[in-house]
Amino acid sequence: MFEGWVQIAIYVIVLIALTPPLGAYMARVYTPGETVLLERVFGRSERFLYRVLRVDPNDGQDWKRYGRSLLVFSAVGWLVMYAILRTQTLHPFSTYPGVQFHSGTWDVTFNTVSSFVSNTNWQYYGGETTLTYFSQMMGMTVQNFVSAAAGIVVLIALIRGIMARSGKSIGNFWQDMVRTLLYVLLPLSVVGGLLLVSQGVIQNFSHYTVAHTLVGGTQTIAQGPVASQVVIKQLGTNGGGFFNTNSAFPFENANRFSNFIEMLFIVLIPAALTYTYGKMVGNRRQGWAIFAAMFALWFGGVAVAYVAEQHGTPAQHLAGVNTHAIAGSTGGNMEGKELRNGIVNSALWATTTSDTSNGSVNAAMESFTGIGSAVPMGNLAMSDVVWGGVGCGLYGMLVYVLLAVFIGGLMVGRTPEFLGKKIEAKEIKLVSLAALLTPLTILVTAGVATASPLGRASISSNAPGPQGFSETLYAYMSQANNNGSAFAGYTGYIQPNAGNLGAHGVKLADLMGGLTMLFARFIPLLLVLAIAGALAGKRVAPAGPGTMRTDNATFVILLIGVVILVGALTFFPALLLGPVVQGLGTHLF
Amino acid sequence: MRRDLTTSVIAIVVFSVLFGLVYPFAMTGISQVVFPGRANGSLLRAGDTVIGSRLIAQPFAKPVIGKNGKPETNSSGQPVLAPDPAYFQPRPSTATEYNAAASSFTNLGPNTAVARDTFKASLAGYLKLERPYNPGLSASQVPVDAVTSSASGVDPEISVANADIQAHRIAAIRHLPMVTVKRLISENTNSRFLGVLGEPGVDVLDLNLALNRLTGRPR
Numbered sequence: 001m002f003e004g005w006v007q008i009a010i011y012v013i014v015l016i017a018l019t020p021p022l023g024a025y026m027a028r029v030y031t032p033g034e035t036v037l038l039e040r041v042f043g044r045s046e047r048f049l050y051r052v053l054r055v056d057p058n059d060g061q062d063w064k065r066y067g068r069s070l071l072v073f074s075a076v077g078w079l080v081m082y083a084i085l086r087t088q089t090l091h092p093f094s095t096y097p098g099v100q101f102h103s104g105t106w107d108v109t110f111n112t113v114s115s116f117v118s119n120t121n122w123q124y125y126g127g128e129t130t131l132t133y134f135s136q137m138m139g140m141t142v143q144n145f146v147s148a149a150a151g152i153v154v155l156i157a158l159i160r161g162i163m164a165r166s167g168k169s170i171g172n173f174w175q176d177m178v179r180t181l182l183y184v185l186l187p188l189s190v191v192g193g194l195l196l197v198s199q200g201v202i203q204n205f206s207h208y209t210v211a212h213t214l215v216g217g218t219q220t221i222a223q224g225p226v227a228s229q230v231v232i233k234q235l236g237t238n239g240g241g242f243f244n245t246n247s248a249f250p251f252e253n254a255n256r257f258s259n260f261i262e263m264l265f266i267v268l269i270p271a272a273l274t275y276t277y278g279k280m281v282g283n284r285r286q287g288w289a290i291f292a293a294m295f296a297l298w299f300g301g302v303a304v305a306y307v308a309e310q311h312g313t314p315a316q317h318l319a320g321v322n323t324h325a326i327a328g329s330t331g332g333n334m335e336g337k338e339l340r341n342g343i344v345n346s347a348l349w350a351t352t353t354s355d356t357s358n359g360s361v362n363a364a365m366e367s368f369t370g371i372g373s374a375v376p377m378g379n380l381a382m383s384d385v386v387w388g389g390v391g392c393g394l395y396g397m398l399v400y401v402l403l404a405v406f407i408g409g410l411m412v413g414r415t416p417e418f419l420g421k422k423i424e425a426k427e428i429k430l431v432s433l434a435a436l437l438t439p440l441t442i443l444v445t446a447g448v449a450t451a452s453p454l455g456r457a458s459i460s461s462n463a464p465g466p467q468g469f470s471e472t473l474y475a476y477m478s479q480a481n482n483n484g485s486a487f488a489g490y491t492g493y494i495q496p497n498a499g500n501l502g503a504h505g506v507k508l509a510d511l512m513g514g515l516t517m518l519f520a521r522f523i524p525l526l527l528v529l530a531i532a533g534a535l536a537g538k539r540v541a542p543a544g545p546g547t548m549r550t551d552n553a554t555f556v557i558l559l560i561g562v563v564i565l566v567g568a569l570t571f572f573p574a575l576l577l578g579p580v581v582q583g584l585g586t587h588l589f
Numbered sequence: 590m591r592r593d594l595t596t597s598v599i600a601i602v603v604f605s606v607l608f609g610l611v612y613p614f615a616m617t618g619i620s621q622v623v624f625p626g627r628a629n630g631s632l633l634r635a636g637d638t639v640i641g642s643r644l645i646a647q648p649f650a651k652p653v654i655g656k657n658g659k660p661e662t663n664s665s666g667q668p669v670l671a672p673d674p675a676y677f678q679p680r681p682s683t684a685t686e687y688n689a690a691a692s693s694f695t696n697l698g699p700n701t702a703v704a705r706d707t708f709k710a711s712l713a714g715y716l717k718l719e720r721p722y723n724p725g726l727s728a729s730q731v732p733v734d735a736v737t738s739s740a741s742g743v744d745p746e747i748s749v750a751n752a753d754i755q756a757h758r759i760a761a762i763r764h765l766p767m768v769t770v771k772r773l774i775s776e777n778t779n780s781r782f783l784g785v786l787g788e789p790g791v792d793v794l795d796l797n798l799a800l801n802r803l804t805g806r807p808r
Binding site (some may be wrong): 003006007010049052053054055068069072073075076077080126128129137138139141142145146174177181186189190193194197198199200201202203204205206208209210211212213214215216217219220221222223225227228229243244245248249250251254255256257259260312313314315316318319320321322323326327328329330331332333334335336337338339340341342344345346361362363364366367368369370373460462463464465466467470487488489498582583585586587588589 | 590592593594595596597598599600601603604605608609610612613615616617619620621623624627628629630631632638639640641642644645647648649650651673676680687688689690691692693694695696697698699700701702703704705706708709712728729730731732733734736737738739740741742743744745746747748749750751752753779781782785786787788790794797798801806
């Protein structure tokens with residue numbers, strides 16, 4: 001296992017090293033009056049875009065106007081993407097010898113589009129068998145960019161609200177959007193995408209290739225513009241794969257180095273944004289304090305998952321399989337894992353992807369050991385605020401920070417304040433709503449899906465007993481956190497043939513899932529904008545001797561405690577029924 | 590509201606063109622010029638014929654011939670396949686049979702009887718194939734990757750331990766000295782990136798191609 005810990009250490013070192021430079025860069029992108037080097041290249045395009053969009057970038061919006069712009073933009077994006085996915089027979093490359101794509105059914109398309117617009121990328125469809133290249137590019141890739149940017153701009157708006165000295169403006173949505181796309185997501189994607197191609201991730205518009213195998217058979221090999229989509233689905237915490245098996249498929253994640261890059265990209269922007277936040281509020285320690293809390297919660301999960309997966313499963317032991325390391329094999333639970341990644345990179349990826357709201361996978365979560373899969377579930381229980389999605393992770397964490405400030409204030413008997421602003425009844429009401437909404441959504445939807453025969457229709461026939469419950473719970477935890485990873489046996493789409501022919505959706509799963517994703521994305525997002533608006537109007541009071549500091553170790557521990565108490569404990573009974581039963585018992589179902 | 594709507598419609602059109610067309614086409618153009626082999630799937634060819642991808646496992650199985658001299662078929666009329674003993678075998682692919690255009694996980698849970706039965710069958714098949722060439726081979730000597738399906742179903746690599754067991758069969762059937770087979774294995778082993786990242790693995794298609802170059806295609 002030593003080699004594995006070394007790999008985890010390298011990952012940590014690279015991540016910590018990249019956080020300040022990228023974080024500082026992003027702070028410059030969003031601070032008026034500061035310019036970044038890329039403006040010399042894109043500055044003209046940026047100004048041209050504002051003219052085309054007919055917006056004045058200096059027109060400061062209050063939280064309601066900012067939110068309205070975001071909602072309308074998302075709604076229009078939803079409709080356009082739905083139209084694209086429902087007209088697949090008209091797309092170029094939709095029919096050629098051996099391959100024919102029809103449109104998905106309306107219910108699974110509803111789910112898929114809601115999933116991409118909400119930055120979830122939950123996949124009831126199978127990429128290479130249901131989507132044309134045109135859909136992948138104009139639908140998936142476009143929403144991967146803009147939904148990620150939408151998350152980041154809300155965070156920036158919240159930071160501006162915290163920082164505002166007077167007035168109501170929290171910035172201009174369109175300006176933030178354009179600058180995020182041009183100066184953050186696009187350059188990183190171009191560089192990262194080409195790096196992935198250099199490792200073997202494919203990027204072409206060829207027909208699927210028919211290979212004549214060594215033993216005299218044939219093998220059809222999928223092709224497509226993969227790298228350009230994969231890089232942004234990693235960077236933008238989207239997670240929806242080009243292929244059904246996501247980043248386990250070698251064309252989506254070709255080798256050991258590409259795996260490291262993709263794994264790093266999952267958390268790169270969410271981690272760097274903590275630094276951006278610290279820099280923008282004028283106290284870097286604030287950013288590092290949040291980084292530290294996130295890091296601790298993340299690392300605990302990595303350690304548990306790695307150790308758990310290094311042991312085999314009861315099914316393997318009872319079948320007589322030796323899961324120990326022997327000469328020339330590192331052993332462990334290798335079912336549903338790729339050899340080149342091994343146990344450590346599969347466990348590291350699974351923990352990271354469920355902490356962030358990325359949801360891409362390089363191994364089959366459903367085949368993890370009970371305790372190994374309790375880690376991703378536990379992460380989802382913490383509402384994806386550990387790193388979290390780009391933007392939404394940190395704004396979710398800041399909601400918890402305000403909650404921790406409030407609880408800390410109650411404990412010492414002082415009016416809670418945060419960075420010089422008093423936290424009062426209105427803010428705490430909004431914070432409580434935002435913090436409780438996601439857990440509540442999960443418990444209700446997972447409950448309905450478990451209790452009704454319509455919901456149980458989605459459970460895989462190979463998943464009896466607690467496995468079926470885990471599938472269901474995971475599905476709604478993942479969708480309500482806009483994560484997108486899955487116990488992939490859980491299905492919302494029955495697709496007997498490649499190309500959607502004769503396919504039909506499982507309506508309850510598709511519709512309840514789609515609504516869950518939209519609800520859990522946009523309601524908390526609006527609440528956060530409302531908090532930003534409420535904070536923006538407040539005067540700043542200088543910190544006094546009685547002010548509780550939010551940038552020291554005590555506060556970090558308090559924050560971790562609040563996240564675990566509010567998030568994880570809500571789900572404790574549910575987790576007992578699923579992964580914990582599986583992890584502690586040796587009984588087969 | 591109305592202004593937001595106009596702006597949103599224009600924005601979606603502009604962003605769709607930029608990120609849905611210009612960006613992927615530019616990326617494809619650059620990739621096709623700079624990394625043509627890798628951007629097209631690391632395909633391997635014999636003359637003009639594509640014989641597979643270095644990154645994708647392919648089946649090394651042949652139809653089982655029944656007592657009547659015809660290929661055996663299963664209940665759904667498909668030919669029954671068995672591993673071709675002249676080749677190194679990739680990891681099992683129980684969900685998709687090495688389908689590289691419709692990938693899927695097995696989704697076998699940790700505590701299910703169906704998972705246990707699948708592992709049992711894979712282990713028995715492995716022992717049946719290798720034991721004649723590895724007398725006394727026991728289940729505890731079989732590395733776990735040899736009896737578990739990968740995530741993609743087309744994992745191109747096997748562990749060194751797995752290759753070392755299969756080496757005895759290959760040496761016997763292809764009439765090669767063990768030392769030659771072992772040399773080919775080590776030549777086709779991908780080590781950790783920079784010596785640290787990932788796990789070492791033997792590329793099965795590369796290795797089998799190297800064998801064919803040495804001894805010709807079997808039969």
